[in-house]
Amino acid sequence: MIEMHDVWKTYPDGTNAIRGINLKVDSNEFVYVVGPSGAGKSTFMKMIYREEKPTKGTIFVNGFNLGKLKARKIPYVRRNIGVIFQDFRLLPKLTVAENVAFALEVIEAPKRLIKRRTLEVLELVRLREKADSFPNQLSGGEQQRVAIARAIVNNPAVIIADEPTGNLDPDTSWEIMKLLDEINYRGSTIIMATHNKEIVNTRRRRVIAIEKGQIARDQQRGEYGYED
Numbered sequence: 001m002i003e004m005h006d007v008w009k010t011y012p013d014g015t016n017a018i019r020g021i022n023l024k025v026d027s028n029e030f031v032y033v034v035g036p037s038g039a040g041k042s043t044f045m046k047m048i049y050r051e052e053k054p055t056k057g058t059i060f061v062n063g064f065n066l067g068k069l070k071a072r073k074i075p076y077v078r079r080n081i082g083v084i085f086q087d088f089r090l091l092p093k094l095t096v097a098e099n100v101a102f103a104l105e106v107i108e109a110p111k112r113l114i115k116r117r118t119l120e121v122l123e124l125v126r127l128r129e130k131a132d133s134f135p136n137q138l139s140g141g142e143q144q145r146v147a148i149a150r151a152i153v154n155n156p157a158v159i160i161a162d163e164p165t166g167n168l169d170p171d172t173s174w175e176i177m178k179l180l181d182e183i184n185y186r187g188s189t190i191i192m193a194t195h196n197k198e199i200v201n202t203r204r205r206r207v208i209a210i211e212k213g214q215i216a217r218d219q220q221r222g223e224y225g226y227e228d
């Protein structure tokens with residue numbers, strides 16, 4: 001599903017953010033990415049959804065060699081990857097339903113399908129009754145559920161979640177984790193960067209620790225392993 005071979009990322013200013021990562025993630029795995037701030041977690045995730053290109057090495061996602069990808073092929077790959085951020089990143093002038101439908105409109109899906117699929121995923125995140133609300137009328141947890149609905153609407157093979165519970169209180173964080181679990185159960189591979197020690201230590205899954213741009217630890221049913 002995801003393979004990295006000797007992947008390096010040096011930013012234009014010379015920062016070596018990722019330094020020789022080798023990794024294989026199978027389809028349907030749930031992986032936590034942990035590590036100190038500045039360790040390279042976001043860079044690692046950005047390379048998977050092709051926001052950043054590796055300076056060296058190869059990355060395969062869902063059979064595509066991301067380093068060799070032609071610009072016009074990027075949308076095809078992105079369609080297979082749903083991304084969720086700490087700060088939700090919803091479009092403030094669009095309603096909940098429009099935010100979700102937008103991801104289908106850009107791929108020019110038929111109108112009836114857009115409507116049906118949008119309601120289906122809003123049902124899944126239990127927000128159907130908020131379909132016509134605007135993001136600023138929702139709580140943080142609800143906004144993150146909209147972002148999740150948007151991320152899964154294309155049925156992506158991979159979900160990248162960069163600190164999805166970072167702005168949420170503990171109860172709401174657990175709600176979001178339940179949803180991600182359900183999405184994983186339905187077949188998506190999930191890669192989640194997190195600083196949430198309690199979640200990692202309670203819901204034991206594969207843990208990859210990144211330190212100074214390298215994989216410092218890779219454990220099945222691992223633990224958080226840091227004090228913060």
Ligand code: ADP
Pocket residue numbers: 011012013015016017035036037038039040041042043044
């Ligand atoms: P983390 O997500 O673990 O906090 P990042 O991937 O954001 O780590 O950052 C890794 C390193 O790369 C840090 O030293 C950071 O300052 C640097 N970095 C991140 N993005 C950029 C960028 N666009 N340009 C230059 N340096 C960057």
